[in-house]
Amino acid sequence: MSTDQTHETDLPDDEVTDASHEEARLPAVHDPDVFWESMTVAALTDADLEKNFIVSATRSHPAHAAFDMLRTRLLQALNEHGWSRVAVTAPTRGCGSSFVTTNLAMAFARLDSVRTVMLDMDLRSPSLAKTLSLTAPDSMADYLSGVIAPENFLQRIQPNLAVALNDTASENSAELFQNEMTAEVLAELEEALCPDLMLFDMPPALEFDDVLGFLPNVDAVLVVAGGGISTAEDITKVEQILSEVKPILGVMLNKADGPVSY
Template identity: 45%
Template sequence: MHDAQSANSEHDTVLRGGEPGPRSLPVVTDTDPWKDIRLAKLNRKYLMRQRVVSGNPNEPAHAVFDVLRTRLLRTLHENGWNRVAITSPTDGCGKTFVAANLALSLARRESVRTILMDMNLRSPELADVFGLKTSGPLAEYLFGNITEADHFLRVGPNLALALNSRAEIDASELLQRPKTKETLEVMQMELEPDVVLYDMPSILKNDDLLSFLPQVDGVLLVVGGGITKAAEIRQVENLLADQVPLLGVVMNNEEDPLRSFFKK
């Protein structure tokens, strides 16, 4: 992992030069709880090595994630939702790659405040993907022992990251705890995010996501080209039926991941 560096300016991040939003860049004021979240600066070259490309307009996948972002925002807005679980049928489909790139794409929408949380508690990866030092175990935050200001990192004015430094063996039980539900509800009330992305474990691997479904409004499914079988997608659809909507499917072509596409 690489240490996070304090940004000299809230605009001095990989997100600079993004598309204009419907209003000017949100200002983090003295009374805004987002001001208490520590700023971190991302390293563009490191992100490119990690295939986090949506912050670079010269990359082909930049536009792909913008399309995904627009469709997702439209669906959330139309239904009054904001909590999205990102998962895959099995490991190796690139769900964390999609989660990181989608979060940065959302951050370029200047009026949209986004929180990305590493809820793959058994095998956290987002800290390494972003090249940032974590503030410790995410479980301490979910237990209510520390606050958002203690644990979250802020990338620019409108993207917050909740990273994780420790794998949890009892992840399913932790996700089902009433205290976890309470903590996330308080986060919603205090930070008032427009979108919350949860990077979750693969849904067919264990019951972690199934136990967490009451805390999400919908699921975005990432399938791997040449990896995911049609029967696995049907199995996921059956698991989600009558519980939460499947918002869409992202086909991630592992042979050329920068040419992934979104289909509804």
């Protein structure tokens, strides 16, 4: 009996204490509330938001109402199907998909009960950091490759809105998106933060195969058409290509005459 008791206390006192402390910390690692609270906070200014036309944040332009309407309809559709991951893309460049993604994320941030994560997945031409007037901490390619831990990459810009920005363009995005590690990293992120919505700002769908390769990682797609830019043929082609893989939630018309419409 004495031998067993001696064996149970073989570890030095300091090592036993360290081990117990480690056990006490483990639950917090998987606690979404703790993760959200511990994220680096990036400060936004109203001046920068207005300068970059983030109308959903300042609500100083009547166009913000269109994003509120889109937010509500999108949330209803996601809840109906049990979806949470949405890719936002456009047929070609210049349609304003990053503008729409950012404003939509800000509109969702005004719903206290909804946690949103917005990720810059236009790896060939990242723009969300500039749109928000923030500094991206590192490379999205490195993050998706598993090199960077989520707590060292994500930033919180609202109590319920986190962003994953990108400071380095990458030409091998199509291959990276189809790598198994990307799916694992996104699953890890979802487990850590338990977001109600993940918005992926994607490159144009007709430019490369990036969007098509990334679609297995999302539930549905929102297409942004540019007024005076996107042709009916462009929109039809995008719908045909993408709808074979994932449902299309709708086509939003940006840069229309008057307020943003959808």
